[in-house]
Amino acid sequence: MLNTGLLDRAIAIIDGVKYKAINYHPKKYVRPDRLINPTAKAWVGLESILSDIIEFSKIETKSALEFGVEYGYSTAAIANYFDSVVGVDTFTGDPHAGYHGNILEKTRNNLMGFPNIKLVKSDYKDYILENTDRFDLVHVDIIHTYEDTFQCGLWAAQHSTVTLFHDTQSYKEVKQAVSDIAKKQPRNFTTIENSMGLGFYFEV
Numbered sequence: 001m002l003n004t005g006l007l008d009r010a011i012a013i014i015d016g017v018k019y020k021a022i023n024y025h026p027k028k029y030v031r032p033d034r035l036i037n038p039t040a041k042a043w044v045g046l047e048s049i050l051s052d053i054i055e056f057s058k059i060e061t062k063s064a065l066e067f068g069v070e071y072g073y074s075t076a077a078i079a080n081y082f083d084s085v086v087g088v089d090t091f092t093g094d095p096h097a098g099y100h101g102n103i104l105e106k107t108r109n110n111l112m113g114f115p116n117i118k119l120v121k122s123d124y125k126d127y128i129l130e131n132t133d134r135f136d137l138v139h140v141d142i143i144h145t146y147e148d149t150f151q152c153g154l155w156a157a158q159h160s161t162v163t164l165f166h167d168t169q170s171y172k173e174v175k176q177a178v179s180d181i182a183k184k185q186p187r188n189f190t191t192i193e194n195s196m197g198l199g200f201y202f203e204v
């Protein structure tokens, strides 16, 4: 049986060939000062590589946008580093995250301590329609179909310096969509193997 280290290296080599992904290993892990209790575990661990990603990619930290807020764990983590964060979600769930009814008020409550976060209840399709805003960082963590990740992710890549995609390891549709976005608009793409994978798509 393969051990995990060997398996990770094998995945990295395959990704390099199949998805033209480059290698990136965080140099440091910094836990942000202010977090909320995680309702799901999928993003836990990733909050500690945000500061390394910001330093590595040398982006400004004025504005961030997140598609897929749910209860706000990743939004809160991002809000530790950016002056303003917009969080877009239908707040009704999806087949992968589950359906929990309308959770906007619950999430608003969870994020009460973050005055720099603005929540927008919207489908990403309506939000991006004729929207020309630019952001230093966009995080895409919506329904994990190829079509939605590609459509939302392409807009995100065209309107941000760094674009993060969650679940690049656990959903091959997400990884394929990111790889196709990178072909359409060539930039570097790497995936990080912990916490279901965080695809990291950036300019050099």
Ligand SMILES: C[S@@+](CC[C@H](N)C(=O)[O-])C[C@H]1O[C@@H](n2cnc3c(N)ncnc32)[C@H](O)[C@@H]1O
Pocket: 042, 043, 067, 068, 069, 070, 071, 072, 073, 074, 075, 088, 089, 090, 091, 092, 093, 094, 097, 122, 123, 124, 125, 141, 142, 143, 148
């Ligand atoms: C996996 S959860 C996000 C988790 C969150 N990023 C975290 O780690 O704390 C996915 C969210 O995407 C939202 N979503 C799914 N499809 C969407 C769409 N088309 N437009 C906007 N939000 C969507 C769902 O309502 C759900 O809350």
